[in-house]
Every structure is written in structure tokens, then in C-alpha cells.
Amino acid sequence: MPNVRIRLPRTTLSVRALRRPVPPGQLQRRATPAILALPLVALVAASCMPQPVTPQGREIEHLYNIVFAIALAIFVFVEALIVYAVLRYRRRPSDTSLPVQTHGNNLLEIVWTVVPTVIVVVLFVLSWQTLNSIEKVSAQTDVRIRAVAQRYQWSFEYLSPDGQQVLFTQLAPEMSIPVGTTVHLSLRSPDVIHAFYVPRFLFKRDVVPGVENVFEFSVDEDDAGQSFRGQCAELCGEFHGAMVFTVKALTQADYQAWLQGQIDRASATPAPGGGPGQTTLLISALNIAFDKADLTAPAGQPFTIEFRNDDAGIPHNVEIKDAGGTSVFQGEIFNGTDTRLYAIPALGAGNYTFICTAHPNMTGTLAVQ
Amino acid sequence: MATTALTPAATTYRTGLYEWLTTTDHKKIGILYLVNSFIFFGLGGLLALGVRAELAVPGLQFVDEQLYNQLFTMHASFMLFLFVIPILAGFANYVVPLQIGAPDMAFPRINALSFWMLPLAGIIMATGFLTGGGAAAAGWTSYSPLSQDAYSGTGMDLWIVAVVLIGTSSILGAINFLVTIFKMRAPGMTMFRLPILVWTALVTSVLVVLATPVLASALIMLFIDRNYGGHFFDPASGGNAVLWQNVFWFYSHPAVYIMILIGMGIVSEILPVFSRKPLFGYKAFVFATAGIGALGFSVWAHHMFTTGAVYLPFFSFMTFLIAIPTGVKMFNWIATLYRGQLTLSTPLLFALGFLSMFLLGGINGAFSAVVPVDFAIHDTYWVVAHIHYVLFGGSVFAVFAGVYYWFPKMTGRMLNETLGKIQFVVMFIGLNLTFFPQHQLGLSGMPRRIADYSSTAGWNDANLWSTIGSLLIAVSILPFFWNVFISLRGGSIAGDDPWEGNTLEWATSSPPPPYNFDRLPDIHSERPLFDARHRREAVPALTVGPDASGHAEISAALGRPHDSPDSGSLAKGMDRSHGQ
Numbered sequence: 014m015p016n017v018r019i020r021l022p023r024t025t026l027s028v029r030a031l032r033r034p035v036p037p038g039q040l041q042r043r044a045t046p047a048i049l050a051l052p053l054v055a056l057v058a059a060s061c062m063p064q065p066v067t068p069q070g071r072e073i074e075h076l077y078n079i080v081f082a083i084a085l086a087i088f089v090f091v092e093a094l095i096v097y098a099v100l101r102y103r104r105r106p107s108d109t110s111l112p113v114q115t116h117g118n119n120l121l122e123i124v125w126t127v128v129p130t131v132i133v134v135v136l137f138v139l140s141w142q143t144l145n146s147i148e149k150v151s152a153q154t155d156v157r158i159r160a161v162a163q164r165y166q167w168s169f170e171y172l173s174p175d176g177q178q179v180l181f182t183q184l185a186p187e188m189s190i191p192v193g194t195t196v197h198l199s200l201r202s203p204d205v206i207h208a209f210y211v212p213r214f215l216f217k218r219d220v221v222p223g224v225e226n227v228f229e230f231s232v233d234e235d236d237a238g239q240s241f242r243g244q245c246a247e248l249c250g251e252f253h254g255a256m257v258f259t260v261k262a263l264t265q266a267d268y269q270a271w272l273q274g275q276i277d278r279a280s281a282t283p284a285p286g287g288g289p290g291q292t293t294l295l296i297s298a299l300n301i302a303f304d305k306a307d308l309t310a311p312a313g314q315p316f317t318i319e320f321r322n323d324d325a326g327i328p329h330n331v332e333i334k335d336a337g338g339t340s341v342f343q344g345e346i347f348n349g350t351d352t353r354l355y356a357i358p359a360l361g362a363g364n365y366t367f368i369c370t371a372h373p374n375m376t377g378t379l380a381v382q
Numbered sequence: 383m384a385t386t387a388l389t390p391a392a393t394t395y396r397t398g399l400y401e402w403l404t405t406t407d408h409k410k411i412g413i414l415y416l417v418n419s420f421i422f423f424g425l426g427g428l429l430a431l432g433v434r435a436e437l438a439v440p441g442l443q444f445v446d447e448q449l450y451n452q453l454f455t456m457h458a459s460f461m462l463f464l465f466v467i468p469i470l471a472g473f474a475n476y477v478v479p480l481q482i483g484a485p486d487m488a489f490p491r492i493n494a495l496s497f498w499m500l501p502l503a504g505i506i507m508a509t510g511f512l513t514g515g516g517a518a519a520a521g522w523t524s525y526s527p528l529s530q531d532a533y534s535g536t537g538m539d540l541w542i543v544a545v546v547l548i549g550t551s552s553i554l555g556a557i558n559f560l561v562t563i564f565k566m567r568a569p570g571m572t573m574f575r576l577p578i579l580v581w582t583a584l585v586t587s588v589l590v591v592l593a594t595p596v597l598a599s600a601l602i603m604l605f606i607d608r609n610y611g612g613h614f615f616d617p618a619s620g621g622n623a624v625l626w627q628n629v630f631w632f633y634s635h636p637a638v639y640i641m642i643l644i645g646m647g648i649v650s651e652i653l654p655v656f657s658r659k660p661l662f663g664y665k666a667f668v669f670a671t672a673g674i675g676a677l678g679f680s681v682w683a684h685h686m687f688t689t690g691a692v693y694l695p696f697f698s699f700m701t702f703l704i705a706i707p708t709g710v711k712m713f714n715w716i717a718t719l720y721r722g723q724l725t726l727s728t729p730l731l732f733a734l735g736f737l738s739m740f741l742l743g744g745i746n747g748a749f750s751a752v753v754p755v756d757f758a759i760h761d762t763y764w765v766v767a768h769i770h771y772v773l774f775g776g777s778v779f780a781v782f783a784g785v786y787y788w789f790p791k792m793t794g795r796m797l798n799e800t801l802g803k804i805q806f807v808v809m810f811i812g813l814n815l816t817f818f819p820q821h822q823l824g825l826s827g828m829p830r831r832i833a834d835y836s837s838t839a840g841w842n843d844a845n846l847w848s849t850i851g852s853l854l855i856a857v858s859i860l861p862f863f864w865n866v867f868i869s870l871r872g873g874s875i876a877g878d879d880p881w882e883g884n885t886l887e888w889a890t891s892s893p894p895p896p897y898n899f900d901r902l903p904d905i906h907s908e909r910p911l912f913d914a915r916h917r918r919e920a921v922p923a924l925t926v927g928p929d930a931s932g933h934a935e936i937s938a939a940l941g942r943p944h945d946s947p948d949s950g951s952l953a954k955g956m957d958r959s960h961g962q
Contacts (some may be wrong), residue, residue, distance in 0.1 A: 062758065062825055073754045080752050084745045094716050095737055102657070104723035112723050112914065117663040117714075125713040126706060133702035140752040141695055147754055205528045206623060208688060208761060212827025215758040219689045221624060222527060223617025226690040242839070246761040246829040248521050250533060251447045254832030371447070 030152040056085075063212050066241065067230045069147040072217040076143045077215075083132065105352065133168055147216075150229055153196040162200065162207035162220040164244065165370070166343040171272065179242060180272075183280035184260035184296055184358050185341040188243075191268035193234040200226045210246035217246050227306075237264040250348055251328060255370050259339070278313075278359050296327045297321035298349070298369065306377045312362035322349035332370045333379060336363060388928045406490035407896055408479050411497050413792060415472025416785070418501055419465045426460035429453045431856055433754075434816075438849035440837035446833075451519035452511070452537070458522035459541065462641065463548045464504045466777050470644035471555050474583040476792065478559060478955050480887035483568025483905070485897045488561040492554050492794025499551035507544035510537030517541070521831060523634070524604070526626040531608040542605050548596045552640075556590035559583050568886070570905030574668070577885045577908055578661060581668050583646030585675040589636045589643075590890035592679070597633030600626065624691040631682035639678045641773060642740075643671060645780030646711060649733045652787055654909075655881050656730035657722025661712040664908060669782075670707035670714075677704040687756045694753045701751040708744055712737070717916055728802030729881075732783035735810055739775025743768060745915035746821065761831075770817045782806075784864070790868070790876030794892045797873060801865040808858035815851025819844035884909035 030219035060081060062074045157172040159179075169183040176197075183189070190196050200209055210217035219228050247265040263271060292311055296318060299303045310316050322329045330346040330353075344355040360381045369375040396404060405411060432453045436444050445453065475493065479486055484559030487493045506732065515535020520528045529538055532636045563576070563584050576584075582831040601637040604626065606612035614620035615626040654661045657819050661667060680700040715737055744770045759765065782805070789797050823844045828835060835841050888911050903914040 025442060029831065060821065060825065073758055076752060077749070077755045077758070079753060080749055084748060088742065088745050091712065091716070091741055092738055095719075095741075097718035098716060098722075099724060099726075099734060102719060102724050103724050104658070104725050108723045112657075112659055112721055114660055115658050115662060115717075115721070117666065118717075121713075122663050122666045122710070126710055129706050129709040132706055136748075136752060137699050137702050140698060140754060143754045144503070144694060144698075145924065147757075206525055210761070210827070210829065212758075216593060217688055217757060217760060221617075221689060221691070223621075223623055224691070226509070244827070244829055244832075248451070248528065248831040250528060251451065251519075253451075254447065254829075254834050257836075 062215055066213045066217050066232050066236045066239070067216075068233070069230050070213065072143050072147055073215040076139060079139060080136065082134070086167070087132075096260050148228070148276055150197070150227060151195060153228070154197050156191060156194050157197045157199070158190070159199045159201055159225075160188065160220070162202045162209065162249075163345065164204050164250050165245075165256045167243075167245075167256065167258040171275070182276045183275070184356065186343055187259060187261055187339070187341075189261045189263055189268060189271055190232060191265050192232045192237045192262050193265065195229050195231045197227065197229050205249045206247050207249050207256070208246035209243070211241050211243040213241045219247055232260075232262045236262050237267075238262065252371060292316040294318045295321075296331065297323055298375065299323040301327070301372055301375060302368070303367075303375055303377050308367065308377065308379045309378060310357070310360070310381050312381045313359050315359050316357050318344070318350065318355040318357060320344065321353060322347060323354045324349040328371045329369045329375070330371065331367050333357065333360075333365050333367050335365055341365070343370060387427070389860075392485050394458075395624050404494075406486070406494050408475050408487045408490065409495060409792070409894065409896075409898075410514055411493050412472050412474075412476025413498070414497055415468055415475055418470035418497070418504070419472060422460045422464035422504055423469075426457050426465055426855060427859070429457035429460065431852060433457060434849040434852040436833060437835075437845050439760065439846065440835055440842065442834050443735075447833045448516060448519065451521075451831070452517040454532065454831060455518050455521050455541075456507070456510070459507060459545075460504070461773070462509070462522060462637075463545060464500065466641045466773060466781075467548075467637070468500055469781055470586070470641070470777070471552070472494075473648060473781075473788070474500065474559060474579070474586075474644055475555075477564060477788065477887060478580050478583050479566070480890070480894065480898055481580050481885045482563065482571050483899065484562060484566035485899070487558050488566055489558050493558055496551045496555040496558065499547050503544040503547035503551070506540050506547070510540045512956055513537050513540070523630060524626075525630075525798075526604065526607070526621075526623050527617065529604060529608075529626075530616055539605065539608060542601050542608075546601050546605075549594045549601070552590045553594050553598075554885075556587035556594075559587040560591070563587075568902055568905060570718050570910075574665065575905060575908045577647075578650035578667055578671075579644065579647035579885075580663070581671055582643040582650075583669050586643045589640050589675055589678060592775050593633045593636040593640075596629055597637075600629035600633070603629075611904060614897060624686070627686050627689065628683070631685045632901040635685065636675075636678045638772070639674055642776050642780075643674065645736070645777045646671070648780045648784040649715065649736050650788070652729045652733040652783055653718045654726050655787075655883055655884045656727060656733075657719050658882070659718055659722040660884075660909060660912075661714065662717035662720075663710075666710055667714055670710045673707040674704060677707070684751060684756075687750075687753050688760050698751055698753045702748075703750070705744065705748060712741060712744075727786075727881075728797070728799055728806060729783045729787040731803065731806045732779045732786065735806065736779040736783060737777060737868075739813065740829075743771030743773075743775055746771060759824050761829055762824035763828045763830055764819040766830050767817045767820035767824060770820075771812075774813055774817070782809075787881070789866075790880050791887055791892045791894070793870060793873075794876050795869050795873030796876050796880060797869045798865050801861045805858050805861045805865070808854060808861075812851050812854030812858055815854060816848050817851070819847045819851075879911070882915065886910055889914075 023287070028218050064073050064075055065071045074104065074212040097148045155174040157174065157176050159170040159172055161168045161170060167186040167188075169188045171183065172178065173180055198209070198220060202220040202222045204222060207224065208217050209220055214230060216228070216230070218228050220226065239262050241260040241262070243255055243258045243260055249256065292314075294308050294310060296308065297320070301324065318331055320329075320331050326348055328346045328348050330344040332340055332344060333342040334340050341360060342357050345353055347353060362381050365379040365381060367377050392501070402410060402414065404845060405414075432445065433450070436442070437451075475487070507516070513536040515537055517537040518534065518541035520534055524538070524541070527533060563580060568578070603612065603614040607614050607616055607621070615621050615623060617623045647663040650661055650667065679698060681697060681704055684698040684701045686692050687694055688699070746764070749759060750765070750768065786797055786802055789795070807962055822842055826840055828839070828841050835845070876892045878891055881888070886899075886902065886905075887894070887902055903910050906913055
């Protein structure tokens with residue numbers, strides 16, 4: 014056995030350096046600011062809103078920052094009062110007689126009633142101003158979209174400038190919008206209450222069955238080409254958490270080209286679900302598995318999937334994702350045993366995967382040729 | 383003296399379990415409330431652990447979406463309807479008659495009825511788990527149309543029946559409190575000498591009587607919608623979905639105060655005793671409590687800012703206003719501590735925990751009053767953080783403060799201080815570890831009530847911390863149960879008044895006899911026991927025995943006629959309360 018000598022690193026010196034006595038005051042002076050500053054920095058860093066991408070969102074962020082500053086000041090002030098009282102007024106063995114029995118002080122009561130009143134009135138006025146600004150509906154825009162929230166999918170109807178006609182329906186949970194333009198969004202639900210929520214807009218609005226809520230927003234020019242995550246924010250049932258969508262910001266030119274392409278395709282092909290010669294694919298699900306692993310569909314034209322769910326009481330659907338994993342179609346999730354016809358919009362040629370949203374391990378390949 | 387003839391206890395003709403099942407004694411009923419509530423606190427806590435376990439990391443590991451929705455729905459329903467509201471009613475049940483010098487509640491049998499509805503309702507609600515569709519899963523708010531029969535099963539019906547029962551129990555209890563407080567106060571106990579806990583019970587009872595019938599009506603309408611083809615809340619048939627939210631929150635916002643006011647009362651009892659000073663600004667406190675009660679009815683729609691169906695500036699303004707009386711209370715509490723002599727026993731620790739955490743819950747709630755900010759944070763984890771800072775940091779800390787404070791009175795034995803302090807420290811850390819990161823989750827856009835989240839959304843770390851914190855909270859409960867277990871058997875003997883209390887419950891034995899008092903001290907302020915203790919010190923020449931002549935001498939020494947209207951003797955008190 015070779016003679017192995019383990020050489021210990023020479024730590025003695027540094028240990029000794031650490032042990033060198035430091036005057037207690039100096040240690041405290043060194044440590045205290047760091048100890049106090051760290052949570053404060055962490056707090057402020059964690060308390061930022063996501064970077065807003067709409068002018069409306071920026072107003073909300075601005076207001077939030079004001080509220081946060083006031084809230085932080087009040088919080089630190091009052092907690093400091095509590096901590097001070099606890100540290101300063103502990104009962105000592107020498108405290109044999111009672112402390113002064115103060116029953117109250119009217120001046121103080123007035124002060125701590127009036128000062129908070131002033132603060133909340135100021136906050137209310139600020140809040141009201143911002144509210145009026147972000148709630149403004151101009152009715153002067155050409156971009157009118159109706160988001161339809163249905164358990165558990167989003168689709169988007171692009172409306173004519175007068176809002177009367179549906180130009181085409183985007184079935185994939187993806188809303189394309191032009192940057193720098195006011196978008197007039199109305200919200201419709203055929204079933205339960207949902208909520209349209211895009212965190213980067215710092216905004217949400219409920220989608221209430223029976224009424225159509227409306228709001229307007231515009232995405233900044235700088236953000237063209239970006240996509241923003243959106244999600245249903247009102248509990249709508251079992252797969253509420255899967256009810257996500259994307260907002261895609263396009264330049265004006267790209268948007269117009271995309272819009273025209275969609276309109277042409279919608280008018281060139283017969284309405285989904287009907288029409289002679291349209292492809293219908295059959296697929297079914299049993300025991301948490303699809304009966305087919307491969308499907309083939311024609312490129313550039315809409316087709317239908319007839320999906321039969323044979324799992325009694327178990328929810329399934331068919332969702333189609335492109336090669337990049339982006340959802341291009343999400344069918345209604347329903348309990349078996351039952352059958353649904355899904356109208357799939359025209360897809361570009363290529364390989365797609367189809368899955369069940371509720372059971373992502375149920376999967377297969379869709380070849381569009 | 384006539385009253386001493388009562389000292390030999392009435393012969394107990396029921397014993398053991400039979401006595402507990404049939405009792406009409408407000409003290410035993412109060413303890414039943416506490417025990418029942420802690421059982422549901424445990425169950426609700428286990429459901430919460432299920433929720434947090436599922437959210438610890440992205441992906442579905444333990445439950446599917448359907449069960450997940452049941453978990454958070456039943457967690458909230460247990461905690462709100464079967465823990466927080468009843469346990470505060472339980473404290474009031476035990477303490478209010480003692481504090482006003484009454485022998486029992488005004489209607490003892492109705493009191494027993496109010497209690498026994500609760501375990502029944504809890505069992506009905508929990509049996510939802512055994513039905514085919516599972517327990518209620520539409521959230522504790524049960525928004526229509528999700529709560530309609532098209533979208534939810536039998537569990538929802540059971541939930542409705544249970545909440546109607548709990549509401550009925552609350553209404554009966556509240557009427558009982560109102561009559562008791564108005565009609566059964568001992569001589570000398572004027573309204574402005576009521577202990578603050580009694581005031582908070584009074585205002586809570588007014589809220590319950592005015593608001594809970596609205597909830598009961600709404601629930602019955604929903605039941606009709608589901609089972610008999612009503613269309614009140616069903617927009618598909620001309621009903622109105624948002625109407626449900628209006629009637630639901632018309633109850634449930636005042637209910638937020640039902641869930642905190644008595645907690646504020648408990649804290650307001652504890653702070654003066656452990657700082658040896660009177661509550662700072664007693665009358666301001668009473669008016670603030672009444673103000674919260676009144677304003678509480680005009681802010682319900684702040685839960686509905688994003689529905690697009692309510693007038694936002696009005697409800698925003700009222701919501702801001704209600705922050706003012708709450709702020710007044712906070713400053714009065716802190717002023718009570720100032721220049722006091724604080725003893726950091728467990729009840730005071732929990733009361734201080736209440737102050738610091740309820741403060742945070744109040745401040746993070748103010749963000750939602752700012753309507754445009756609410757558009758961003760509504761229905762996100764920010765709101766989850768807010769409600770838990772108010773209800774855990776607030777109400778639950780007040781509950782534990784109350785348990786440590788009155789356990790000696792209820793059982794005659796002290797709880798162990800070391801275990802109590804361990805519980806407090808672990809729970810305080812666990813609370814903040816669980817709920818503070820949720821602010822950040824909410825700001826970055828994580829909606830509440832989702833079973834799963836994308837691993838790329840940036841929510842992984844905060845969720846993991848939050849789950850670790852929830853485990854810490856669960857761990858902190860263990861020393862508490864152990865503490866109760868060992869202290870019941872071998873805790874040190876408490877005596878009548880272990881804390882040098884101010885109020886009448888400390889004037890009787892621990893535990894008190896069934897009829898509560900052999901004799902009452904004179905009542906000249908909201909601190910009759912303090913007066914009795916320290917006037918004796920102030921007038922050392924008088925040695926006072928346990929007989930009425932002592933009272934006469936003190937009264938004479940203090941220059942008051944013995945039979946002045948407010949220096950009532952116990953005989954009068956007993957006559958009066960028996961006459962009800």
C-alpha cells in the first residue's frame with residue numbers, strides 16, 4: 014500500500030484571523046446595515062410588478078409603486094413601534110409598583126384618525142384618476158376581437174370594424190394583435206365565469222356568461238414579435254389550470270398580412286364541420302390511451318376530427334401542438350362516454366403531435382401533408 | 383349572606399360523557415365549541431397540506447385536478463365555517479357570561495342547539511368526499527354557474543345544506559349573545575364598562591343577525607336552482623350569474639369581520655393584563671369596533687372589481703374608509719404597550735404576533751382597494767397571501783393567544799410555557815415562510831386555484847418555499863397538542879387568577895362552578911378585578927374578608943354609599959339574572 018500523505022490545507026492562519034478580537038461595537042456596526050439591508054433589498058426586488066407592455070399597464074405599475082412606497086413606510090414605522098415597545102418596556106424585577114395607568118389621550122386619537130384618513134383619501138383620488146384613464150373606451154378602433162372562453166379553451170373571433178360580423182375564428186389559443194394600435198376586446202362565455210388575464214398587461218377582466226365585458230388596450234411598438242402568456246384567472250372547473258393562451262404582438266404590416274391570410278382561408282374553404290369532400294379523421298380513447306398513434310391530414314385546409322371518448326366518467330380531448338410545442342388547437346374536454354366533432358383550422362404541412370390535455374402522456378403524431 | 387348558600391354545587395344528576403352530550407352550561411358548551419373547532423382545524427390543515435404538497439413542484443404528483451379542487455374548496459370551507467367562526471363563538475360562549483357577571487347565557491338550551499348543529503353540519507359537508515362526484519369543488523365562494531347542477535355533483539348539495547345549518551347555528555347563537563349582553567349584565571356593569579371582548583361579541587352578533595340570513599336565502603335559492611329548476615343565478619335561462627356574487631359577498635364580507643372582531647377582542651383583553659395598564663382609548667376602541675361593523679356592510683363589492691358589474695369608485699372609497707377604524711385599533715393596542723411592564727408569556731407572544739402579522743394583512747389588503755392595482759392582483763396568489771395573513775396571522779394567532787390565556791380558567795391548570803414558546807416561534811416562522819413568497823407569486827401572475835403550473839413560469843422557488851413553510855406550520859401544531867395533553871394531566875395548578883386579570887372571570891374559581899359566581903366584586907369600571915386588587919393595596923388599613931361587610935368598608939373608605947345603584951351586591955345580581 015503506497016504511503017499516502019494527506020496534506021491539510023493551512024487554515025490555521027485564517028481561523029486565527031477570524032478569532033482576532035473585534036471590538037463589539039465595530040462588529041455591530043459592520044453587521045447591522047447588512048442584516049437590515051438584505052431582507053429589504055430582497056423585499057423590494059420581489060415586490061416588483063412584471064414589466065408592463067401596455068400604456069394601461071404602465072399606469073397601473075406607476076400607481077402600484079406609489080402604493081407600495083406608502084405601504085412599506087407604514088409597515089416599517091408601525092412594526093418598529095411594536096418592536097420598540099416590546100424591547101423597551103419589559104417588566105423588570107424592580108418593577109414592583111404599577112406603571113402609570115394611562116387611559117387614553119384624545120389628541121393622539123384624533124391624530125391617528127386624521128392622518129390615516131388623509132392617506133386613504135389621497136390614495137383614493139390617485140386610484141380614481143388611474144381607473145378613469147385605463148377604463149376609457151374610444152370605440153374608434155378597427156381592431157375588434159372577441160375572446161370566447163369556454164371550458165377549457167380560448168378562441169378568438171376577429172370582428173369587422175363595425176363589430177357586427179365575424180371575419181374568422183382563431184381556434185388555437187393564440188391571439189395575434191398589431192402593436193401600437195388600440196385593440197377593442199370583448200369577452201364572451203357560453204358556460205361558466207372565466208377571467209381573461211395577461212400578467213404582462215397587469216390586467217384582468219371577468220368573462221361572465223350572459224353579459225359581454227369590454228376593455229381596450231394597446232401593446233407598445235417596441236414589443237413587436239413578442240408573445241405574452243395569458244391564463245384563465247377565475248376557477249372554471251377541473252382543468253381551469255390548463256386554460257392558457259398566448260398573445261402574439263405583430264408589427265402592423267405583419268398583422269395585416271396575417272389577418273388577410275386568415276380571412277382568405279376562411280372564405281376559400283367551406284365552413285368547418287360541413288361541406289362535401291372535407292376530411293374527417295376518426296379517433297377514440299379508452300383506458301387513458303388513444304386507439305391510434307398516427308393520423309394524417311391534408312395541408313392548408315380545415316378538417317374535422319371525430320373524437321369518441323370511451324372512458325366512462327373520465328375527461329379527455331384532443332389538443333394539437335406544432336413541432337415547437339405551441340398549441341394550435343385545443344378541443345373541448347368532456348367526460349366519456351360521448352363523442353365530439355372538432356373543427357380543426359387549416360394547418361401548414363409538417364409533423365404535429367396530438368395529446369389529451371388532461372392526460373399529457375396520451376400522445377400521437379399528426380402528419381399534415 | 384344569602385349567596386353563600388349556593389356554594390355547595392347543585393347535585394350532578396348526569397355524569398361523564400352523558401353530561402357533556404346534554405349540557406346546557408355555557409362553559410361546557412364553550413369548551414365543546416373549541417374542541418369541535420380544533421378537530422376541523424386539524425382536518426382543514428391536512429387538506430391544506432395536500433394542496434401545498436401538490437404545488438411544491440410543477441407537474442401533478444399526488445392528486446388529479448378534480449381532487450385538487452375538492453381539497454382547496456373543503457380546506458377553506460372547514461377553516462372558515464367550521465373553525466374560525468365557531469371557535470371565536472366558542473370563546474365568546476365561555477367568556478362573555480363570566481365577564482358580565484351572569485350565571486349562564488340567556489337561552490341555555492338554544493345555546494346547546496346552536497353548538498350541536500356544527501358537528502352535524504361538518505359531517506354532512508365531509509360526506510361529500512364519499513359521493514360519486516366527490517366533495518364540493520367550486521371553491522368556498524361557489525360562484526354560479528360553476529356551482530349549478532350542470533357543473534357539479536351531490537357534494538355541492540351537501541355543502542349547501544351544511545352551510546345553511548352552520549348559518550342557522552350562527553344566527554341562533556348571535557341572538558343568544560345579544561339578549562345575554564343586553565339583559566344579563568351584573569349590577570354596575572354598564573355598557574361602557576363592558577370588557578372589549580364583550581363589545582366585539584356584541585358587534586359580531588349584530589353582523590351575524592343582519593348578514594347571515596342573506597347568505598341563507600342565497601344558498602336556498604342556489605339549492606332551488608340546482609334541484610327544482612329555478613333560474614335565479616343561471617344566465618342560460620335569464621338568471622344573473624353576478625347576482626350570486628352580490629348576495630354571497632353581502633354576507634361574506636361582513637363575515638370577514640365576524641372572523642376577526644372577537645379575535646381583536648381577545649387581543650384587547652390580553653395586552654392590558656400583560657402590560658399592567660388599561661387598554662388605551664377604551665371608547666375609541668368601542669367606536670372603532672362599531673364603525674367596522676357598520677362600514678362592513680358597504681364594501682362587499684370590492685371582491686367583484688373585475689366583474690365589470692359594480693360601480694367601482696363607491697366600493698373603492700368605502701373600502702379605504704374601513705381601513706381607518708382598523709388603524710385606530712392598531713395604534714391603541716401599541717399605545718397600551720407603551721410605558722407598560724410587559725411579561726412575555728405565551729398569551730402575550732401570540733397577541734404580539736397578531737399585531738405584527740395582522741398589520742401586514744391589513745396593508746397588503748389595501749393594495750386591492752386601489753382598483754387598478756386590484757385588476758392586476760385579483761384572483762392571484764397575492765390574495766391568498768392577504769387572506770392568510772389576516773386569518774392565520776390574525777385570527778389563528780388570536781385563537782392561540784386565547785387558548786393559552788383562558789386554559790387555566792377552563793381547566794384549573796396552566797399550559798407549559800416552554801412548549802408554548804416553541805410553538806409560537808415555529809408557527810411564526812412557518813407562517814411567514816408559507817405566505818410571504820405568495821405575494822411574489824401573485825405579482826408575477828400565478829392565479830389561485832390551479833393544480834399545476836408551467837415549470838418555465840418562474841414560480842418554482844416560491845412554491846417550494848411555501849410548501850416547506852406549510853410543513854413547519856404543521857410541525858408547530860404538535861407541541862401544542864402535546865402541551866394540552868400533558869397539562870391536563872399534570873400542569874401546574876392555576877388558582878383563580880394566575881395572570882392578575884382585570885375582568886370578572888378571574889374572580890371565580892378555576893374552573894368556575896356551574897352557576898359561575900359565589901360573589902361578585904363591585905363594578906366601577908371595565909376592570910373590576912383590577913380595582914378590587916389595587917384599591918386593597920391602596921387602602922392597606924382595611925383587611926377584607928370574603929364577606930359583604932368588606933365591600934361595605936371599601937365602599938365607605940372610597941366615599942361611596944354602599945347601596946348606590948352601581949355598587950350592586952351579589953344577591954341583586956343573582957335575583958336579576960334568575961328573573962330572565
